[in-house]
Amino acid sequence: MNRTTIKDLKAAVGQEVSIAGWVDVRRDHGKLIFFDIRDATGKVQAVALPNHPEAKQIAETLRSEWVVRMTGNVNARPPKMVKNEEANGGIEFEILGIEVLSAAKELPFELNADINIDTYLDNLPLTLRAPKHAATFKVQAVIAREFRAFFNSQGFTEFQAPKLIGDDAEGGANSFDVEYFKHTAHLAQSPQLYKQIMVGVLERVFALGNVYRAEKHSTTRHLNEYTSMDIEMGFIKDHHDVMNIEGAFMSHLMKVLAQECAAEFKLLGATIPTVPEQIPFMTLREAQQLITKETGKDCTNEPDLEPEHERWLCTYASEKLGSDFIFITHFPTAKRPFYTYRDEKDPAYTKGFDLLFRGVEITTGAQRIHNYDDLVQSMKDKKLDPEKFSYYLQAFKYGLPPHGGFGMGLERLTAKLLGIDNVKEAALFPRDINRIDNLLSK
Ligand code: AMO
Secondary structure (H helix, E strand, O other), X not given: OOEOXXXXXXXXXXXXXXXXXEEEEEEEEXXXXXXXXXXXXXXXXXXXXXXXXXXXXXXXXXXXXXXEEEEEEEEEOOHHHXXXXXXXXXXXXXXXXXXXXXXXXXOXXXXXXXXXXXXXXXXXXXXXXXXXXXXXXXXXXXXXXXXXXXXXXXXXXXXXXXXXXXXXXXXXXXXXEEEEOXXXXXXXXXXXXXXXXXXXXXXXXXXEEEEEOOOOOOOXXXXXXXXXXXXXXXXXXXXXXXXXXXXXXXXXXXXXXXXXXXXXXXXXXOOOOOOOOOOOEEEHHHHHHHHHHHHOOOOOOOOOOOHHHHHHHHHHHHHHOOOOEEEEEOOEHHHOOOOEOEEOOEEEEEOEEEEEEOXXXXXXXXXXXXXXXXXXXXXXXXXXXXXXXXXXXXXXXXXXXXXXXXXXXXXXXXXXXXXXXXXXXXXXXXXXXXXXXXXXXX
């Protein structure tokens, strides 16, 4: 008999079918044994009855996480027993036969138990199976798929950015060294320089891949390996072209999530944000003046936003501007990377932006310097050696159009969308300063 997936059982009432999956929970009630059987598509209640003694005997041996194939009748539940809040609350699976495909050892804790983050991380091969975690990564897969779908539909071409980098490209302190034959190479912190080079080749490009940051601190928003969704586009007027396409992507994404992932959002108690036609934007200085005026705490001389300011601005945007998203533009040139375009009207500030969402920065983007001489000068201003970047600089030497792009952390976006407090729970196998799967030291 062919396998029927659990989500399709509702359509099979009155039929004998075969299902396969895991024992989620077992409940013994006198002569009856009830199970919740789980597969990737959902759960169903199954019951072993004394009038099928062979199946009942095997049922008595089953425990959580045993993998089974079961044949049985799909019965409608009597009206009194219907559980409307469950997808399969109107049916019950009457077990006729059981085949054990894999026995499981006793679990260290119940799959749906409330556990602390360390226990969660120590046991990921098991804890990821809990429906709320599985749901998180289903939503994450849809985000990644729609990032590709949207930018493909806008004439962008996907490329694979290298992860091994010869010179510490962005000049930051956060780079991991790796032994590379007789040399020291680095793990890529972002595909930044390659996506700019690729504008010279394909005009509009995107990349989705892992990047590495040697952040030495452990916070709820930092990972040492994360997934960066990057775009870069040529022939822009200014950074607003980049912000506009990011806004259009967000609208598209929320529509698809509403259509496809409503059940996952419900399970996680999360709401899908609305994206206004035009995401509001303000300059850093405007934002700081606003914060200072409204909170009485002067932050107008600070070069960047503190986490508390990001949270304040998001609350403000949501309550006063009707948007869960807000762009902050014009960060100081001194605080932005060398490739960021300076505003002609005020070169101390850049045509760069951050996108804030539900209290956290999820994106950095900008127009870039495209003129070779300006770029070399900008490197020198930042005490970087242009010689080290001669490879990348070829793209500019031989003609690159005005361009810009952004980078967005997939895990941060997932966490904020789903109301997950710690970004480590929005990364499948998070690496942090203390852990690569196992704790690095006890
Ligand atoms: P930036 O360094 O701001 O910009 O990173 C862009 C986005 O990546 C995410 N992110 C992180 N997520 C988890 N853990 C981390 N340690 C971490 N660091 C960054 C955030 C952030 O907004 N080259 C530029 C992008 C560009 O200008 O196109 C860059 O990498 O969501």
